[in-house]
Amino acid sequence: MATPVAAINPGVRAGRVIPGFGLTLGFTMLYLSLIVLIPLSATFIRSFGLGWGHFWAVVSTPRVLASLRLSFGAAAIAATINAAFGLLVAWVLVRYTFPFRRLVDAMVDLPFALPTAVAGIALTALYAPNGWLGQLLRPWGIQVAFTPLGVVVALTFIGLPFVVRTLQPVLEDLDKEVEQAAATLGATARQTFLWVIMPALWPALLTGFALAFARAVGEYGSVIFIAGNMPMKSEIAPLLIVTELEQYDYAGATAIAVVMLVLSFLLMLGINALQAWTLSRHGGR
């Protein structure tokens, strides 16, 4: 029976860029443990102090459920909006040259750099019923500030750079000849976009979506100003956690945190699986 050489002597395997597999893996594990795993485990352990019955009682109150629904729902909507318009922004930035392109490109990063509270205050001022945009929307019966819609607006604002920045390099690497090949074969612009360009973008688009979504689920600073924070209506889960903390109910706060963690983790896992599936259809490159 033929045994692969690598199985007999793993040290022989073709050159690695960073030497010492054992050392680098060990460091990675330690680092992730310190930065991610231990703090998260602490959250879990803390909430276990409640006991299952109490835990369930805390997280199944209508107020908590409503806040979770809002947090995840608004984050999903915001990430979807960002996926669509982020793709458009990335496309325009990569494919066209226009005056001040670099400036526009730099502006995309602003939501990253801006303190979230500043963003929240600015958005609130704009969308409040007597604000610049709020005034224009009021005759149409649309109120943004202090409603779930405001939450979506804030989350869309902070999530945009993730989609744009993950798509840009992929768009830049796209081979224009492939599009030209599609055109010579008689494909319309729409067919080329749907069948030739989009399949190449899906993995990056999903990554951008996942990042924007994850960021939006955990967002606090910009939302609390514009949301109005009415329980059952426009109160997000992270705010509820802070409220619990302010009442020194650490166990209750961590219980909500654990639910958020598990939900986020499951969603991320799902998105990753979807991404692996789209990548496998590439058959490598």
Added chain:
Amino acid sequence: MSIALRGIGKRFGEFAAVENIDLDVPSGALLALLGPSGCGKTTLLRIIAGLEIPDAGQVLFDGRDATFRPVRERKVGFVFQHYALFSHMTVFENVAFGLKVKPRAERPPGALISRKVESLLELVQLEWAGGRYPAQLSGGQRQRVALARALAVDPDVLLLDEPFGALDTQVRHELRRWLRRLHDELHFTSIFVTHDQQEAIEVADTIVVLNRGRIEQLGVPGEVYDLPTSAFVHRFLGQVNEVAVQMREGRAHLGPIDISADAAASTAGSIALIRPHEIDVGRGAGGWPATVLTVRVIGPVVRLELQAEGRKAHPPLEAEISRERHEAERFGVGEAVNLKFRRWQIYPAGIPAD
């Protein structure tokens, strides 16, 4: 389908890629656009395909103006140097693409598409690869997929942009012969771009030599090789030795050899271009004394580098003799020989040697 170009010009900024090109490609021709990089050959091909719009002139398909006809309506098959396959589709899906994007009314039913794709894969000898992804194939196989994909829509014209440029010699040779056979079987009009004169000579019926955006010469392969009309074409198609014509006592000479019988050689400063196989190397008296510098056996031919007397400042002359003659004569390195020129061509002075 016949193609005609009338006064085609295209600039990229300040750079004139092609200028005032007139060209007629009769239906069923296999034509090579040959030239060094930057000569405009690819631009010209892309203008025919509709991937570039010319600034001036007209493109005629079967006598009808197609200058501004969109790419997708031109019915041209285009094969790219780097294949441009759809990497997320299988080989089968790649080949089927052109059929699947047809408007509903023209689209053949699924079973017919399958049959057509299978027969095309058979034609390119890849019937086993339908389920593979392009990344799992070698370069030569990928280019065959690209060809099958282009042929799937029954193009009237097949355009190939350096189709074999990225492949290794062996595969290239095989694919050239295969393309020639395919063309003879299917009778479409083909135009291919190459910078490899041997490829052009081997495959094409007609060669168009381009230089700096203009047509230098057009002809059948033998004609372009044997009767170049300019020093550029002479230099570009194959190896050449360059010897300056010297005037002594009113007679033209190449070294000590009197060539004043050649009327073209009467002006001082003109140059003679001589191909390596046109140099006769011998031990007999007369001719141009020279020393053998290197002897290299290259398959059926033997290439000698020769230092001719009085040409120290110039690169050595290159001569090619047959293997058989070499076996009989056995020229050794350092040996003194005499050179004679069986054939040469004189070009006026002042042509830069690129």
